[in-house]
Amino acid sequence: MRATKLFWNTLRQAPAGVDLPGQQLLLRAGLLRSPAPTVWTLLPLGQQGWERLLACTAQVAQDAGAQPVAFPWARPPESESGRGARWRCGEPAGWAAWDLASRELRSYRQLPQLWYAVQPHLFAHVNTRAGLLGSALSRRLELFGLYASLEEALAGQEALAEAYGALWSRLGLPLAAVAAGPRDAVAWLWEHPDGETAFFRCARCGYAGLPAATEAPPPPADASPMLPMEEVETPDCTTIAALAEYLGISPAQTMKVVFYTVEQEDQVVCAVIRGDLNIDEQKLARALGNKPFRLSTDSEVRWVGSVPGYGSPIGLKRVQVLADPSVMAARNLVAGANKEPFHIRNVNAGRDFSVHQVVDLRAARAGDPCPGCGEPLEEAHGFALGEVAVQTAEEVGISDAHYLDQAGQSQPLVMLSMVFDLDRIWVTLAEVHRDENGLRWPAPVAPVQVHLVAIKLDVPGVAQMAERVYERLRQAGLCVLFDDRDERPGVAFKDADLLGAPLRLTVSPRALEAGGIEAKWRTAAESEVVAEEALASLIAPLLS
Ligand SMILES: [Zn+2]
Structure with missing residues (x-):
């Protein structure tokens, strides 16, 4: 390229409104422009650098045996007749990969399969402080692997995570590999105080995990005798704080009750946890099999026999009770009476209400003991740049994704899905590799x-x-x-x-x-x- 023929304009100063220094340099160096807040145009040199990053990440996939494909970047409405039905744009392509797998993969001889594609993605939230790192739009490398068994998928996950870890080291990218869920699911974060993703880490043993992946410590068991239930009038006590203050007790002596509705099943779920703790809705989502859910409406709460603000799992109908271990271990909690304005003292799980599932719902917080070594955890923030997880067809609600094994038996397919946010990784490279005079690209991705x-x-x-x-x-x-x-x-x-x-x-x-x-x-x-x-x-x- 000759500079006299290149569309390339440098700026003495970065335009206002961009705070991160690496992004200021990308703008000044003539790699990037912003036609409107939170969206970005890559100029020729910027696009050239981005393509070199894509080539590096795609090469790792190819070295692992992955083949390039292109999945649809929008999903048509499920029913054509539905009024107001809209195309859904920028979702992960997992649905299309599962569709392909369930139609085409019939025999163990076709496994494993590894496919990758560059897909546009639309995030639900914009982080305006973070510029391109917080944009709603991104181009991502999505990788899908189909395996004959969980063991093979997990081995594939480990090998890919290692290969990409080696690439990040080669590019001098200090990404934290953070536990993201069951089966060694990993998220890659670039730690930064403006990052929208919170995580917990341990200074002693090096543990790092997303909140929903950070297991709560076992609650201390209370051996006190169970006392008889006793109704108490509690006017204007619709919050834990108001209730604890009114009765002169600690929030840990109360029970927090939240009603959720699983939409596709019209099922109301009553989630209970000790009053001083909070529910992690991602942990709840996992407990509900990742089916979409929302907070129940007041009329749904009444339909199961409760009232908003004074709820408890006692004597409810048509409801599924999910209890955090903190409720099972506690004794004689104060819970709602399912009528206004009353609460009940000395409520005990098992004796006073039945529990359908005991499951860790507790939102982790700084100071909780590390799941690895018990040291208090620290909270940190970062930008999420990639993730990998393994799921079975059953877990994502697909019933017909099967293949025939060597013995001719039908077996469920297992999928690995991995995604890297190329736009954000590219910008992170600029944040990491710079000095007061400008950018300092690592050679493999230098524009x-x-x-x-x-x-x-x-x-x-x-x-x-x-x-x-x-x-x-x-x-x-x-x-x-x-x-x-x-x-x-x-x-x-x-x-x-x-x-x-x-x-x-x-x-x-x-x-x-x-x-x-x-x-x-x-x-x-x-x-x-x-x-x-x-x-x-x-x-x-x-x-x-
Ligand atoms: Zn630790």
């Missing part, structure tokens, strides 16, 4: 690997040498930007630092006089003059 500057092209010998070097670098397969503009050296060097190619080569009358070409690595303090013949060994590190 430009060699920035060739020619000074005083009209001086005899300069243009000829610059053209020769340009040609040799291109023939070596490097991405070269040849700055052939008629700029002062100071301007050209500033732009080169801003853009951040790993190597800058300068052809100038002074360098020619000194016997060759001036070479400066972006991460080095000093430049050196190398002879033209030494060019091949100079650029060798960029080609490996």
Whole structure:
């Protein structure tokens, strides 16, 4: 590329409204523009760098045996007749991958299968403080693996997680691998205080986990005798705080009751936890088999025999009770009386109401003991850049995804799904690799690997040498930007630092006089003059 032919404008200052320093540099270096708040256009050099990142991530997938496909990026309405039915855009392509798998994969001989695709994604939330890292739009590498058994899928997950971990190390990307769910599911986060994803970590043993993946400590068992239930009038006590204050007790002596409705089944669920704790709705989602649910309406709460603000699981109809272990271990809690304005003292799970499922629902919090070693956990935040998980067809509600094993028996397929947010990873690279003068790209993903500057092209010998070097670098397969503009050296060097190619080569009358070409690595303090013949060994590190 010649700078005189390239659509490339650098800026002295970043536009207002972008706070993260790496993104300011992406804008100033002419890689990125923002046509409207929270959305972004990648300019030619930006897109070139992004494509090199895509190539690196796709190569890891291909090395693992994955084949490229393209899944639909929108899903048509389920029924054509439905009024107001809309296409759903930018969802993960898992539904299409499952559809393909259940129709086409019939025999163990076809397994495993690994497919990858670059898919646009639409996030539900925008984090305006984080610029491109908080944008609702992103392009993602989605990878789906179909396996004959859980064991094989988990082995595949481990191998892929290791291969991508090696790529992040090679790119100098400090991503935390954080426990994200059952079966060693992992999320990759870039730790940052503005990140929208909270996680917990242990300074002693290195444990890191998303809140929903962080198991609650076993609650202390209370051995007190169960006392008889006793109704008590509690006006205006519709919150735990108001109730505890009114009765002069601690919130830990109360029971928190939340009603949810599982929509596709019209099932009301009564979730109970000790009053000082909170329910983690992702843990609840897992307990409900990942079926969509929402808070119950007041009329649904009344339909099962309760009243809003004074609920308890005692004597309800048509309801499924999910209890956190904290409720099972406690004795003589205060719970709602299912009528206004009354509560009941000395409520005990098992004796006073039956529980359909005891399951960890507790939202983890800083200071909880580490699941690994017991040390108090710290809370941290980060940007989620990727994740991997393994699920069976049954867990995602698909009944017909089966294959025939060697013995001719029908067996369920197991899917690994992995996703990397390429836009966010690309921006994170800019945040991580920079200094006060500009970007400092790692060679494998640098938009430009060699920035060739020619000074005083009209001086005899300069243009000829610059053209020769340009040609040799291109023939070596490097991405070269040849700055052939008629700029002062100071301007050209500033732009080169801003853009951040790993190597800058300068052809100038002074360098020619000194016997060759001036070479400066972006991460080095000093430049050196190398002879033209030494060019091949100079650029060798960029080609490996
Ligand atoms: Zn620990």
